[in-house]
Amino acid sequence: MSSYKSVAVVGAGRLGTHILSALAATEKISVILLSRPGSSKTAPPGVLVVPVDYTDINAVSSVFKEHKVDVVLSTLGHEGVGMQKSLADAAKLAAVKLFVPSEFGSPTHGHTVEAYKAKNEIAAHLKSLGIPSTRIYTGCFMEFLPFIASYADGKITIIGKGDAPISYTSLADIAGFVAYVLTTVPVAQLENRILRLEGDRASWNDVAKLFKASVERVESFTGKDAEMRTGLLTLFETGAGSTGWDEPNKRDGSGSEAAGSANSLWPGHHWQTIKEVHSL
Template identity: 30%
Template structure:
């Protein structure tokens, strides 16, 4: 048994990771949080309220492994503080906050992840970053069954690219461009399983499914009997839109579409073969479970 400190474990992808580690019943979990987390405390999780700006306080808190899912104001500075504290506390392993695909140069809000990644690589710690492509849960908003499960770490956000409730879809770039899709709960399962691996590669790539947007739209037609109204947006269309005066939310949305169009969400998994007991949910299974009454 090892002790795993999860920064940001009270919500988002951190919550799915914490639940997966608890379910494995193999390791002790500490959650680092800016605020109390009564639901986790009831589960027996040791929740430490921390100041991410204080390396000294974090050093006292961290033990053995730091599994980072840091979000919020100035998350880059928070992660750099956590990394420095992990080095001083001599933790065994460190995981930076990624949970997508390497597109730091395309998506402005991810640029800080590139800074953290460079610092992690030169830290002297054993590390890995989890690459999981696009969260399948982005198609959960408005579903007709088990919405909490459908959303997972994607709560309180709008659908991305395909809005099944509204019946619309955007295909970014080449319609034959493949992308990796992974349910956030499955990401948690893979992270929990990776804690038992004797060695970590610099990248742990996870794939729940690999499809094109066209194939997803065809699945919606076959499973739900629903034709979606499709809009095609080329790389040039997206780049032109991003030159305009748009708010930060729209910029993030179109930059993420651009990342898909540029092929940044397509890759070969590595962790699936190392954790063969995990059978991730396919896109077809996800759509049938949450968007049909059968």
């Protein structure tokens, strides 16, 4: 049984909002949401919103101490990843028991590309502070699949052959998993662990069949978010879209390092599939 009694969530975007609701619904743990001063963010019933400057280490530490925070969980987006360093420093001062950094995507360990490098630096900083951490790899958010694949007019647009497997997990499953493990799973199974989830697994060619779509192959994307999508799909073509991906050894892991290996921490749960989420 988990011994965590209080969690502070930082970031209330699409995923953060789902996690807040799932945590509050357990009624087993106290939940606060840290927000930037002046933010209009709201939270589900039972969740207290606490405005604080994320870069003010002493102020954040005081919030953690006041609310007896055991767990800090961050869902900050790419631009906010670096802010987690000051949050970690504050967590150290407040004797926080566990820090869950903003991962929630494909495996970042061992990667040197800038977006992933920043997350590895946060993991290294937490280790240097001696704060136990849990990194959660989820693969792509299942709901975002049409955007990532540029699905429109019966066609998806990809880079490469499209045969490499990619992991997908729904927002509801990610949030439910987080709430379950933080309130149920023994601490020893969470501290300094990488948890690899997978709700479904499919290559781009598999996705095209599911959506009954044709496939257009390009070398790069143009338009909005072109650089991000080009970089992401180029990585996926190497196999790095699987939550079991071992970047240093360029292969999929096995056993406890396999894609979906952490699903077993939530026994009896039905993980949503691509077909279910998109009503295919």
